[in-house]
Amino acid sequence: MQQVGRDIRIVDPHVHLWDLSRAHYAWLQDEPLPHNPAGDMSPIAHRDYGLADYRADTAGWTVDKIIHVECGLPRGAQLAETDWLQTLADDSGFPQGIVAGADLLDPDLDALLEAHAARRNVRGVRQIVCWHADPAKTYTARDLLLDPAWEAGFARLARYGLSFDLQLYPSQMAAAAALADRHPDIPLIVNHAGLPTDRDPAGIAAWRDGLRGLAARPQVSIKISGLGITDRAWTRESIRPVALECIEAFGAGRAMFASDFPVDKVHGSFDAVFSAFDAITADFSDDERERLFAANAEATYRI
Numbered sequence: 070m071q072q073v074g075r076d077i078r079i080v081d082p083h084v085h086l087w088d089l090s091r092a093h094y095a096w097l098q099d100e101p102l103p104h105n106p107a108g109d110m111s112p113i114a115h116r117d118y119g120l121a122d123y124r125a126d127t128a129g130w131t132v133d134k135i136i137h138v139e140c141g142l143p144r145g146a147q148l149a150e151t152d153w154l155q156t157l158a159d160d161s162g163f164p165q166g167i168v169a170g171a172d173l174l175d176p177d178l179d180a181l182l183e184a185h186a187a188r189r190n191v192r193g194v195r196q197i198v199c200w201h202a203d204p205a206k207t208y209t210a211r212d213l214l215l216d217p218a219w220e221a222g223f224a225r226l227a228r229y230g231l232s233f234d235l236q237l238y239p240s241q242m243a244a245a246a247a248l249a250d251r252h253p254d255i256p257l258i259v260n261h262a263g264l265p266t267d268r269d270p271a272g273i274a275a276w277r278d279g280l281r282g283l284a285a286r287p288q289v290s291i292k293i294s295g296l297g298i299t300d301r302a303w304t305r306e307s308i309r310p311v312a313l314e315c316i317e318a319f320g321a322g323r324a325m326f327a328s329d330f331p332v333d334k335v336h337g338s339f340d341a342v343f344s345a346f347d348a349i350t351a352d353f354s355d356d357e358r359e360r361l362f363a364a365n366a367e368a369t370y371r372i
Contacts, residue, residue, distance in 0.1 A: 075129050077347060077358065082136040082366035083260070083294050083327035084164065088117050091153055092146050106199070106206050106266075107298045113331050120163055126330055126339045133363060135163055136370050138234060138260075139170030139195050147171060148184050155188045166192045166370040168234050173213075173222030186229040192370045193232030193256070199264065201238050206266055208236075214244040220251075227254045232369070236260035239267070242279025249286040256288050258369060261295030261329065262315050268299070280318040290369050291319050293346070293361075294327035297336025305345040312349050321357040325365040 087094055096105055097114045123135070137154050139147065147170035154167050169185040171178065171194040185191045199208040213219040214237070226233055235257045237245055242263065249257055263283075265276040283289045293315050296308045316324045326346045328339055350358050366372075 076131065077343075078363045079127075079130060079132045079326075079343070080134045080136075080363040080366040080372075081127075081132055081328050081330075082166075082258075082325055082370060083138050083292055083329045084123060084135045085140050085330070085332060086118055086120065086123065086137060086154070086157075086164075087140050088119065088153065089115070090117075092142055092150065094140060094142065096141055104205070106201075106208060107295070107332060108301060108335050110332070110335060112335050118331050120157070120161060123330060126334065127328075130339065130343060134165040134367065134372055136166040136168060136192070136366065136372070137164035138168045141197070142170055144172050144175050148181060151185055151188050151191060155190055158190045164190065165372040166190055168193045168195050168232075168370075170195065172196055173219050173225075174216075175222070178222050178225060182225055182229045182231065186231060191231070192372070193234060193258070194226065195234035195236065195260075197236045198241070199236055199238050200241060201266070202240075206238070212241060212244070214241050214248060220248065223248070223255070224252060227252065232256035232258060234258050234260055236264070238264050239272070239276040239279040242276075242283055246279075246282040246286060246289075249283070249289055253286075253288055256290070256369070257283075257286075259283060259289065259291040261298060262291065262293050262311055264295070264299055265311060266299045277314060277318075280315065284318040284320075284323070289319075290323040290325070290365065291315050292325055292327040295329040295333055296342075297333045298329075301336060303336065305348055308345060309349050312346065316361070321353070321360050322365065324361060325369065326361055327366070 142150050151169045167190045169191050197208050198213045200212040201207040263280055293312050297303055
């Protein structure tokens with residue numbers, strides 16, 4: 070019998086936790102808060118977000134495991150974040166996997182990657198590379214995917230058996246596909262459905278084409294998450310084509326649902342997000358739903 074609604078087993082592969090007493094998160098603590106392309110962060114700013122808060126937000130759902138994704142700390146603070154999370158995992162069992170922060174242009178990158186990889190729950194790293202011609206949308210001053218020095222740092226991930234969480238825009242997807250071709254031994258996980266931020270027909274077409282280019286590389290998978298970043302007043306029907314497009318491109322074996330909590334909490338509740346995912350996949354088989362909600366995340370992050 071198909072599991073329905075809150076009975077679905079969830080492995081959430083995109084969760085953020087923070088303790089503001091341990092580090093300075095500029096995007097959460099600066100006064101005034103800096104502009105954030107993901108939206109107005111004031112509802113979640115200036116307060117801690119721990120496991121108890123996540124459990125409260127997910128109450129009633131069967132969240133079996135989580136993957137923590139780095140929270141935007143600068144060079145010099147990234148290993149301390151990992152060590153805090155590893156201690157949390159050792160004490161509580163959560164998070165089962167860690168995607169650590171790393172600046173791939175860091176002159177001490179090898180030492181950082183070696184240290185991250187030595188922590189039991191670390192599975193990969195992330196550095197947001199979203200570049201957009203619109204200053205209101207860009208995260209970076211230039212497109213790091215086109216920088217040979219950055220790519221040299223990216224290539225170091227293979228030595229330590231680390232994957233890379235790839236948060237980018239559709240205009241960068243062709244370059245990312247070429248990067249994947251040059252480094253087939255580094256798993257790539259596209260974040261937030263590839264951020265279809267340009268919503269005109271040409272922008273959506275570019276996103277669709279970019280998804281298919283990335284999906285043609287077997288080591289690339291995708292997280293269907295962060296849909297409020299590009300659709301601030303989203304509804305179940307408005308996100309349905311985005312979710313289904315990702316699943317069609319990558320198949321039910323390389324796509325996974327994720328919450329991006331608490332960042333995407335500013336655009337909707339966990340209950341609303343996962344109820345939408347449940348409804349969108351109501352006609353899928355039990356096996357497909359198990360993969361999308363849990364098993365793919367377990368396989369991708371080896372937990």
